[in-house]
Amino acid sequence: MKLTYIMALVLLGLVSCPIRVSAQLAQLVDQPQVNTGSQSQRPKFPDNSAPTGRRKGGTSRDGCTPLDTPITALVPGQEITNESKSFLTFTISEHPTFWVFVPELPINTVSGEFILQDENDKNIYRASLSLPRKASVLGIQLPRNLQSALKINKNYQWYFKVFCGDPQQMPEYFYVKAWIQRVPLNSNLESQLKKTQSREYTTYALNQIWQDALTNLATLRRSNPNSRIFTEDWTLLLKDIGLAELATAPIVEVESDEEASTESN
Template identity: 30%
Template sequence: MLNIISKTKKNSNKLGGALGLLVIFSYLLAFSQPANAEKASNSSSLERENQGLPIQRRDGGSRSGKLSRCVDSSSNLIALVPEARVASTNSNSPSLFFYIPETTEPKTIEFVLRNEADRLIYEDFITTTGKGIVEVNIPSRILASSVNTEQNYHWYLSLICNPQYRSRDLVVEGWMRQEQLDSATLERLSNTSNTVEKAEIYHQQGFWYDALSMLAKHKVSSTDESAVATKWLNLLQSVNLEELASEPIVESISIKDFANNRSQAELMP
């Protein structure tokens, strides 16, 4: 009988010890959860996945087949954006960058921006000669008039191979999210005048369009051209587009009256 009681006490002690450890572990886990949650909430929007939103940064060829392509079969129209993330901008007049491959002759390029409700809010037609990276700037009046700055915008860029057969367009598409910068990031930006450092801060916080635009503006004119070029390469490497790092930024011209002058024949599918 005494042996049974002794064993029972030992088992109870073991069980009590195990329960004590379990309680302590649970307490520590619960205590650490707010810190983990804060870390998750403060994670850069660079880590935001595309959330099912369509992103196609390389053209997939025209719907009419390769024979109708107006560029070499080994070349692509490419958007300089992350492939699987919705990148952000803090600007009311952001710039987007696209690689335009060499064409047989100067071509018209169409840029379209739609809001989350799929309503057209901006459209522009540009032309350029030669191959290289072109900048498409969205006028400040377009996004500044938005009531809600925390929203996504769907953009398309089409290289028009034949205006009479728009189904032959080469198209890339993606999304841009307009967001506010937090006070800590604003302070970091105000405390430096260095282009590369500013670009890195934007990049760390997921503001891809602002980081790329910051470097593009100083890519040629900067007094520290080599540092800017190195950062430009690093930025493109981070999204697996390093092959475009040496491509020049070429001038583009807006065609204000292109849309107004299109005939009905040009609108044929």
Template identity: 30%
Template structure:
């Protein structure tokens, strides 16, 4: 597996067999102090209010994307990803395209622009990511933000530019969860975050594990099970 690691994103392609697994039941459950941590088999979404139903959609396939395929945002089923980070990382699947530029927009709760930027896409299709840079304003605890990713197919006519969106909210861990995170190694982090319903760090830590242990069979099984549990097995068609 090859990894492209520019300054703000990583990209990789996944073969079909890595993302086909038995169906996992997604059940919300609380964090337990005496839990014997193992790599998560499923993401456990927290019980909380949902963002507007319009979030997380994708525009129709654009002619600038090969086969008019869609961008797929890697977000949980309720379209709202929780994070502990001031500057979280966002992930998407992008199909083959000749387009080299994407735009990222983050809106505050009052719909004012919180952050926006453009960046260069990788040369091949696959999953890629964008980390909100440390130079950007940090997310405020308890605030929800609406983000958009746009592939710039036509700088003059935005109707041809495929866009996906979602929501992110920054929260903070309780003392027991903080203690578990402090003691955890790279293998345990994905489970702890997934059990707590912290989407952005769960996915980011899984990516770290896949990058540092590309031949670890257990890590690959857990990777595909994580995506199956949130209905994202469609990216197996890469």
């Protein structure tokens, strides 16, 4: 219960402007206080300006059977219209994992596709995906090669698409779109991570590195399905970004098909 309460406080910083973390809170989680130096040196979630994204894929589309629940990118932000809000997350990983919720799909669903592009719409990585038939939270990891590695302080946009309809024709699709930026691993963050090796997500959350907080906790919850703490913290994490209803979905990692490729143009 103690850790769950702390997570409720910690995760408030993920969906708001950076805040100073009190020394008392830092002691409670047995880790150093987050660096409260210059606010401008810490990553911040953007406002409604660029880059913009699409957190939820529409529940209906011509040629596709309507979905009861939309496809959803697990990123902070509240969508006002289709593409009116910034959905930018941070990572320290060269090859991060991207997370989406996919509901139970109709029988005319063909396949999924993941695309990573730079700010100039150049494809960095593109892969076809085999999708589970049951509603799930999917983790899609970039291949560990030089071509798909994220560069520090660069913005990348990513798409997840689910195709449906006749594969012999131009298929329709549902899609979500978000952004990610890799930030440097500084000595302060590295020191904090060493002291919270069994629950790194608390450190990532304090430093507003959403992508890695989500990935670390998803991995722990998947490998420890009977852990009450990880289950409760996973629910809190998704609740803090307005997606608590997705917390009970099973977590799976998706393998890209053999034709997946890294593209140079």
